[in-house]
Amino acid sequence: MTFADVLIVGAGHAGAQVAIALRQRKFEGSIALLGDEIEPPYERPPLSKEYLSGEKPFERILIRPPGFYAEREIALLLGRAVTAVDSAAHRATLQDGATISYGSLVWATGGQPRQLTCAGRELRGVHSVRTRSDVDRLLAELPGVSRVVVVGGGYIGLEAAAVLRKLGKDVILLEALDRVLARVAGESLSRFYEAEHRAQGVDVRLGVKVDCLEEAKGAVSGVRLEGGELLPCEMVIVGIGIAPAIEPLRAAGALVGNGVIVDRLCRTSLPDVFAVGDCAAHPNDFANGETIRLESVQNATDQANVVAKALTGAEEPYAAVPWFWSNQYDLKLQTVGLSAGYDQAVLRGDPATRAFSMVYMKQGRVIALDCVNMMKDFVQGRALVVAGARIPTERLADAGTPLKDLSALAAP
Numbered sequence: 001m002t003f004a005d006v007l008i009v010g011a012g013h014a015g016a017q018v019a020i021a022l023r024q025r026k027f028e029g030s031i032a033l034l035g036d037e038i039e040p041p042y043e044r045p046p047l048s049k050e051y052l053s054g055e056k057p058f059e060r061i062l063i064r065p066p067g068f069y070a071e072r073e074i075a076l077l078l079g080r081a082v083t084a085v086d087s088a089a090h091r092a093t094l095q096d097g098a099t100i101s102y103g104s105l106v107w108a109t110g111g112q113p114r115q116l117t118c119a120g121r122e123l124r125g126v127h128s129v130r131t132r133s134d135v136d137r138l139l140a141e142l143p144g145v146s147r148v149v150v151v152g153g154g155y156i157g158l159e160a161a162a163v164l165r166k167l168g169k170d171v172i173l174l175e176a177l178d179r180v181l182a183r184v185a186g187e188s189l190s191r192f193y194e195a196e197h198r199a200q201g202v203d204v205r206l207g208v209k210v211d212c213l214e215e216a217k218g219a220v221s222g223v224r225l226e227g228g229e230l231l232p233c234e235m236v237i238v239g240i241g242i243a244p245a246i247e248p249l250r251a252a253g254a255l256v257g258n259g260v261i262v263d264r265l266c267r268t269s270l271p272d273v274f275a276v277g278d279c280a281a282h283p284n285d286f287a288n289g290e291t292i293r294l295e296s297v298q299n300a301t302d303q304a305n306v307v308a309k310a311l312t313g314a315e316e317p318y319a320a321v322p323w324f325w326s327n328q329y330d331l332k333l334q335t336v337g338l339s340a341g342y343d344q345a346v347l348r349g350d351p352a353t354r355a356f357s358m359v360y361m362k363q364g365r366v367i368a369l370d371c372v373n374m375m376k377d378f379v380q381g382r383a384l385v386v387a388g389a390r391i392p393t394e395r396l397a398d399a400g401t402p403l404k405d406l407s408a409l410a411a412p
């Protein structure tokens with residue numbers, strides 16, 4: 001293929017959805033969906049959940065069945081990476097030197113997992129959890145492993161720790177900050193999850209830093225902490241975030257920050273080049289209009305839809321309310337809104353029952369909810385977040401009153 005009306009680079013959640021939505025919107029031009037992984041687009045969240053635990057085979061996490069793309073004349077170009085973009089010439093260069101010219105380019109490349117920077121980071125037995133092949137490599141080693149050290153107390157580290165405990169492994173979880181989920185949740189939720197993991201047998205260590213990884217017979221044999229303590233293990237899982245995959249666009253002159261900078265229509269500063277999903281830094285109404293990068297299926301899907309609309313003549317700025325979920329043990333956490341910068345957190349329900357919500361307020365307005373096994377609060381709380389509702393905290397704290405009944409009480 002040497003030309004596509006729309007060339008989508010990155011065949012993950014966002015890239016696949018751009019192609020799907022374009023065809024749903026009767027776009028008749030040629031579409032190429034190009035990705036450097038060899039698999040057709042698949043869901044990433046199960047990689048640290050049901051795929052890791054063996055509950056879901058790969059076929060069940062495909063975003064669409066294999067035949068879908070050909071049926072809709074979407075050219076799927078897999079195992080291929082774009083290494084350079086010439087935006088003036090509307091041309092992308094691939095790693096093998098081939099070029100594809102385009103009418104519009106959609107950059108949907110997600111990010112690469114951050115690696116440890118210390119000695120031993122490349123040893124056998126050290127894993128990231130970002131792609132199917134990452135997880136397959138990890139699973140292949142797992143039968144010979146009894147002790148795992150997880151580095152990073154974010155969602156991915158915690159989910160992996162939960163699965164590995166269920167699989168009977170000894171797990172130590174290391175977090176450099178003084179609480180898990182520090183970037184995304186309020187303190188009480190962090191404490192709840194720390195207690196849960198400890199009750200499940202995970203050795204959660206907070207405020208600790210890795211000095212180096214020790215080696216025996218070419219593989220990792222332990223994690224040495226700053227301070228000298230050695231944690232013997234046969235496997236290390238590193239979950240310390242991602243770096244957006246934006247080098248070719250940066251080199252092409254696109255405005256970048258923490259991601260490729262896009263406007264509300266997901267347009268980059270380069271002509272006819274859009275960016276969506278984990279790699280795109282965008283102005284977000286739920287972060288006071290600040291330019292932020294979100295890593296969620298919701299964001300990837302909704303931004304993809306914005307681009308598909310823009311490319312079919314329906315400009316509709318991105319304004320979706322952020323939401324997210326995480327499964328650990330029997331706890332289903334669902335988040336709506338962004339809690340960063342909250343000044344008050346209101347508890348609804350009793351954490352001891354394993355079903356409760358935290359409502360986050362800023363200057364008297366509801367900005368986000370974390371709902372643990374509380375689907376109703378998650379669904380009904382959305383409207384409060386969208387409205388930035390002002391509701392007396394004692395009413396919010398009353399778990400007996402459904403959140404939908406509180407909308408009426410909201411002061412302007």
Ligand SMILES: Cc1cc2nc3c(=O)[nH]c(=O)nc-3n(C[C@H](O)[C@H](O)[C@H](O)COP(=O)(O)OP(=O)(O)OC[C@H]3O[C@@H](n4cnc5c(N)ncnc54)[C@H](O)[C@@H]3O)c2cc1C
Pocket residue numbers: 009010011012013014015034035036037043044045046047048080081082083108109110111129130131156245276277278279294295296297298300323324325326327
């Ligand atoms: C283990 C795990 C668990 C998660 N759990 C949740 C969850 O529970 N809920 C939730 O909302 N979100 C979750 N996420 C986040 C969510 O999966 C991402 O936000 C989402 O996948 C982003 O979609 P994307 O298309 O932007 O990026 P990706 O899905 O990462 O797709 C980008 C694709 O582009 C490819 N690529 C990169 N560079 C190039 C290049 N130069 N040329 C060609 N191809 C390239 C990448 O290899 C990749 O295949 C999880 C993520 C992970 C890794």
